[in-house]
Amino acid sequence: MEIKGARKGNNDLLRHHNRALIVNLLRRKGPLSRAELSRLTGLAPSALSRLSAALISQGLVRELGKTPSPSGRPPILLGLNPDYAFSIGVKIEARRVLAARVNLLGQVQEEDAVPFDDPSPGAVLPVLEQTIRSVFRGKVLGIGIAVSGFVDSVAGVCLFSPILGWHGVELAPPLEEHFEVPVHVENDVNALTLAEARYGAGRELSDFLCVTVGEGLGAGIVIGGRLYRGAFGGAGEFGHTLFDPRGPRCRCGERGCLEVFASDQFLRREADALGLSSVEALAARAREGDPAAGAAFRALGENLGYGLKDLVNLLNPEAIVIGGERTSTDGDLFIPYTEEILRAHAFAGAAERVRLVRAELGEEGFLVGAAEVFVESFFAAPLG
Amino acid sequence: MEIKGARKGNNDLLRHHNRALIVNLLRRKGPLSRAELSRLTGLAPSALSRLSAALISQGLVRELGKTPSPSGRPPILLGLNPDYAFSIGVKIEARRVLAARVNLLGQVQEEDAVPFDDPSPGAVLPVLEQTIRSVFRGKVLGIGIAVSGFVDSVAGVCLFSPILGWHGVELAPPLEEHFEVPVHVENDVNALTLAEARYGAGRELSDFLCVTVGEGLGAGIVIGGRLYRGAFGGAGEFGHTLFDPRGPRCRCGERGCLEVFASDQFLRREADALGLSSVEALAARAREGDPAAGAAFRALGENLGYGLKDLVNLLNPEAIVIGGERTSTDGDLFIPYTEEILRAHAFAGAAERVRLVRAELGEEGFLVGAAEVFVESFFAAPLG
Numbered sequence: 009m010e011i012k013g014a015r016k017g018n019n020d021l022l023r024h025h026n027r028a029l030i031v032n033l034l035r036r037k038g039p040l041s042r043a044e045l046s047r048l049t050g051l052a053p054s055a056l057s058r059l060s061a062a063l064i065s066q067g068l069v070r071e072l073g074k075t076p077s078p079s080g081r082p083p084i085l086l087g088l089n090p091d092y093a094f095s096i097g098v099k100i101e102a103r104r105v106l107a108a109r110v111n112l113l114g115q116v117q118e119e120d121a122v123p124f125d126d127p128s129p130g131a132v133l134p135v136l137e138q139t140i141r142s143v144f145r146g147k148v149l150g151i152g153i154a155v156s157g158f159v160d161s162v163a164g165v166c167l168f169s170p171i172l173g174w175h176g177v178e179l180a181p182p183l184e185e186h187f188e189v190p191v192h193v194e195n196d197v198n199a200l201t202l203a204e205a206r207y208g209a210g211r212e213l214s215d216f217l218c219v220t221v222g223e224g225l226g227a228g229i230v231i232g233g234r235l236y237r238g239a240f241g242g243a244g245e246f247g248h249t250l251f252d253p254r255g256p257r258c259r260c261g262e263r264g265c266l267e268v269f270a271s272d273q274f275l276r277r278e279a280d281a282l283g284l285s286s287v288e289a290l291a292a293r294a295r296e297g298d299p300a301a302g303a304a305f306r307a308l309g310e311n312l313g314y315g316l317k318d319l320v321n322l323l324n325p326e327a328i329v330i331g332g333e334r335t336s337t338d339g340d341l342f343i344p345y346t347e348e349i350l351r352a353h354a355f356a357g358a359a360e361r362v363r364l365v366r367a368e369l370g371e372e373g374f375l376v377g378a379a380e381v382f383v384e385s386f387f388a389a390p391l392g
Numbered sequence: 393m394e395i396k397g398a399r400k401g402n403n404d405l406l407r408h409h410n411r412a413l414i415v416n417l418l419r420r421k422g423p424l425s426r427a428e429l430s431r432l433t434g435l436a437p438s439a440l441s442r443l444s445a446a447l448i449s450q451g452l453v454r455e456l457g458k459t460p461s462p463s464g465r466p467p468i469l470l471g472l473n474p475d476y477a478f479s480i481g482v483k484i485e486a487r488r489v490l491a492a493r494v495n496l497l498g499q500v501q502e503e504d505a506v507p508f509d510d511p512s513p514g515a516v517l518p519v520l521e522q523t524i525r526s527v528f529r530g531k532v533l534g535i536g537i538a539v540s541g542f543v544d545s546v547a548g549v550c551l552f553s554p555i556l557g558w559h560g561v562e563l564a565p566p567l568e569e570h571f572e573v574p575v576h577v578e579n580d581v582n583a584l585t586l587a588e589a590r591y592g593a594g595r596e597l598s599d600f601l602c603v604t605v606g607e608g609l610g611a612g613i614v615i616g617g618r619l620y621r622g623a624f625g626g627a628g629e630f631g632h633t634l635f636d637p638r639g640p641r642c643r644c645g646e647r648g649c650l651e652v653f654a655s656d657q658f659l660r661r662e663a664d665a666l667g668l669s670s671v672e673a674l675a676a677r678a679r680e681g682d683p684a685a686g687a688a689f690r691a692l693g694e695n696l697g698y699g700l701k702d703l704v705n706l707l708n709p710e711a712i713v714i715g716g717e718r719t720s721t722d723g724d725l726f727i728p729y730t731e732e733i734l735r736a737h738a739f740a741g742a743a744e745r746v747r748l749v750r751a752e753l754g755e756e757g758f759l760v761g762a763a764e765v766f767v768e769s770f771f772a773a774p775l776g
Contacts (some may be wrong), residue, residue: 158741167741175740215623227706231615238708239599242741245705250698255634262737314634321629322611322706324622353646356559357542357551357626 024389026051027059031068032387034088035113039072060086068092090115093386094149096140097379099196100132100155102171102223107139108372109146110379112386114207116372129177136179137186149386150190152378153179154199156224158242164193167242169223170259192381195237196220196374197244200331200367202235203230203377208368209329217325218367219246220332221312221342225267227319233310247271247350251315269311272334280305291338302341309342313349320354320362331367339366408773410435411443415452416771418472419496423456425467444470452476452486474499477770480524480535481763483580484516485554486607491523492756493530494763496770498591500756520563521570533770534574536762537563538583540608542626548577551626554643555608565606576765579621580758581628584715584751585612586619588759592752593713601709602751603630604716605696607621607724609651611703631655636701653695656718662688675722686725693726697733704738704746715751723750 029049034040040048046056063069063089064086072085090113097116099106108119115162120142124135142153157169164180166172179192195200201218204210210218210230220227222373225247229236237243247267255264259273268274272287279290282300293301316328347364354362367373411431418424430440448470449454456469474497481500483490483674502618504526508519524535539552550556564575577715588594593612594602602612605757609631613620617772621627631651638759639648643657652658656671663674666684677685700712712734714727731748736748751757 029444158739160741168739221683227524229707231620236615236707238742239710240708240742242739243706243708244740248705248739249633249702251634251637253698254638312515314637318633319706321632322703323613323620324627326623355542355552355632355644358622358624361624363631371769391559 020298023059023062026029026055027063028387028389030056030059030063031088034069034086035387039085039087039333041085043083045086062265081254088112091117091146093149094145095149095379095382095386096144096151097114097199097375097377098136098140098151098153099199099378100136100153100172102127102156105132105135105139105374106371107143108375109143109148110376110383112304112383114203114376114380114383116375118145119372119375120193126328127172127174129174132172134183136183140183140187144187148189150192150382151183151187152192152194152199152381153183154194154196154378155179155366156196156226158245159193159195160242161193161237164191166193166327170248170261190382192378194378194381195226195228195242196227196378197226198235198237199375199377199380200369200373201230201244201329201377202380203369203373204329205233205235206380207376208373209365213327213329215323216327216329217319217323218329218331219312219316220318221271221308221330221335221339221365222333223272225271225312227316230321246315246319249315249318251311266311266315266385270308271316274308275304275334278307287334291341294338294341305338305341305378306345309345310349312342313346314353316346316350316364317353320350320358324358325362327363327365327390329365329367331369331373333371335367336370406441407446409433410439410612411447412771412773414440414443414447417474418453418470419771423469423471425469427467429470439525465610472496475530476530477533478529479533479763479766479770480528481759481761482520482524482535482537482761483583483584483758484520484537484539484556486511486540489516489519489523490759492759492763493527493548494760494767498587498760498764498766498767500759502529503756503759511556511558513558516556517566520567524567524571528571529538531570532571532573533675534576534766535567535571536576536578536583536765537567538578538758538762539563540580540610542629543577544577545577545621545625548575550577554632564751574766576762578762578765579612579626580762581610582612582619582621583759583761583764584753584757585614585628585713585761585762587753587757588612588713588715588751589614589617589619590764591760592757593749594711597711597713599707599709600711600713601707602713602715603696603700603703604751605655605692605714605719605723606717607656609655609696610716613707617765629704632700633693633699633702650695654692655697657710658692658695659688659718662691671718675725678722678725689722689725690729693729694733696726697730700730700734700735700748701737704734704742708742709746711749712748713749713751715753715757717755719751720754 070089072087090111094109097108097110104123106121108116119175120138156171158167166177183191221227227244227246248265251266252264258268275287430437454473456471472497478493481492490505492500540555542551550561567575598618604610611628611630632649635650636648642649642652659671743763
């Protein structure tokens with residue numbers, strides 16, 4: 009529900025509408041005085057006073073410190089109480105579960121991580137419950153689960169996750185029964201994309217891609233300011249587009265997927281070849297100036313650049329936001345090469361104009377984005 | 393402008409609105425009696441009579457034959473006069489210009505084609521003018537030009553066309569000056585996509601791709617029922633996504649583009665290798681049961697299938713509409729293999745559900761789609 013302006017009248021529906029209008033103004037613009045709210049909503053000062061008193065007694069709005077005023081007494085500011093309600097954002101990674109309590113402004117209040125060895129659904133479900141329980145406090149609107157792979161958000165099922173080896177794993181039904189709040193399942197990259205669109209590098213963008221480089225390679229697609237999930241909820245599997253038909257087999261079962269050439273999987277193979285035990289060791293070597301280690305990151309960057317060139321020719325976004333675990337820690341080692349390839353090889357007309365920017369939210373973005381669906385629906389009807 | 397329902401009142405704006413409502417109902421539903429129009433619009437019979445009389449005297453609506461009625465006298469039907477105004481749809485191919493006069497129902501009334509040898513912009517422009525002039529008759533709303541490559545629709549410029557070898561060719565300005573009507577430039581595959589979305593295989597679809605196989609390989613992207621042109625107007629360059637990094641160089645300058653493996657360019661190389669003079673000769677051999685010729689079409693079909701698998705993993709459409717010159721004539725020789733690969737290799741969840749359907753409009757679809765932008769804007773304000 010997009011709230012456009014105040015309406016006059018005296019029934020419950022109008023009071024509801026006008027209170028929602030005030031709450032959304034405070035959310036978007038930050039603290040405001042009653043006079044400013046009156047001007048912005050068009051509501052009479054007396055009506056505004058009544059409505060704000062109700063919101064304050066509900067606990068959703070609170071009075072903040074006074075601002076200095078050149079003349080007369082400083083006005084009291086009204087602000088949203090961001091801790092009035094929370095959503096739980098969860099991310100299921102290859103070997104651990106992360107969960108966070110996220111407030112109404114998309115801020116993480118508390119976070120927990122629990123590792124697991126056995127990725128079978130029966131073993132992960134108790135870990136999920138435990139991690140969520142440790143941050144589950146206050147008025148919880150719902151639980152959003154971000155998971156790698158192809159999900160059916162409506163049914164709350166992970167249909168296929170190459171990284172976890174999952175096929176058709178029901179997530180929402182058991183968690184809804186356990187916690188007695190709604191549970192929403194989202195592809196992990198889509199969750200990050202939602203967070204970047206709302207709070208991060210995509211705030212001012214209308215058509216953009218959010219690409220993540222980490223254990224896997226994925227993309228979220230925003231078109232006209234809205235996340236595009238595809239007709240069946242599985243859009244954005246950028247990592248599972250063809251890069252080299254003669255390449256190694258991918259975890260998804262296909263040969264030569266881009267993910268094999270532009271993710272931690274690639275860097276691990278390169279580290280192995282150099283006798284190094286981990287991607288972190290490879291990155292340390294590259295930072296020390298070791299040419300072979302540097303070349304490994306450069307190759308990843310160039311491979312990603314060719315993949316992004318395809319995305320730009322196909323989708324012609326105004327910007328590409330690059331995030332994900334590997335970008336957070338080592339983006340400087342490969343993104344310059346990515347950009348070089350992209351600019352040199354994408355079609356003229358897009359190659360010069362598309363912007364390449366870093367994600368702003370880091371790892372927490374996945375959790376904030378997973379929770380975001382409940383924040384959005386709260387502000388659509390913020391009197392629950 | 394989407395017209396939702398009749399409004400009451402007596403000023404010019406309301407009359408305008410209500411006449412537009414009647415015209416759009418006749419466009420969508422076909423001929424209707426005054427009584428049916430009164431019921432569908434909510435307008436009183438007397439108001440409806442006045443409005444329809446004005447539309448009839450304008451020439452935009454006409455009285456049609458009576459329909460049999462079980463009781464009483466048969467009602468007179470009112471129908472749109474589809475030839476009240478026309479748009480000119482143009483397609484610039486590698487070696488000829490096609491132009492058609494298209495009526496308000498997207499029907500081609502007259503068509504002309506003029507070949508050319510020299511694809512330089514200075515040589516093609518006079519051919520364009522000549523071809524358009526030969527079908528330019530009646531009340532012409534505008535001229536829509538479909539051209540292969542990356543276009544800037546706002547400026548009316550073809551920024552880059554590998555097939556024509558064009559860089560930054562201004563099309564709209566000289567033609568607008570010559571014909572004194574608005575000129576719209578559109579990527580050719582986007583034009584076909586618009587036509588299929590409105591009149592063809594995409595009529596009932598919301599998220600679909602229209603893929604064309606011919607001299608080139610392209611895609612149009614429909615999301616939420618609307619053509620997605622990308623942030624800079626160049627979306628859909630499916631043919632210029634990577635298929636094999638070791639593959640031959642493409643006309644666009646890159647190496648291993650899918651177009652090199654799934655277009656007439658591929659079939660010509662295969663024909664050459666078999667000592668045949670043309671793709672048509674190759675198709676004839678394949679139809680006679682020649683295994684090598686059949687294998688060439690099969691290889692094209694499989695290559696296209698791998699490309700479509702990437703599109704499905706990335707965009708997760710509900711359907712893919714396949715059209716283009718080669719599909720029109722020889723689709724039966726390769727589409728079965730395309731579908732086989734697509735179903736076997738796209739991600740579970742999309743592989744079974746995505747529908748693969750043939751375009752319905754054939755070659756005329758490019759012309760109808762090029763003209764469609766003027767038809768749409770006419771019906772948004774049909775009293776011009």
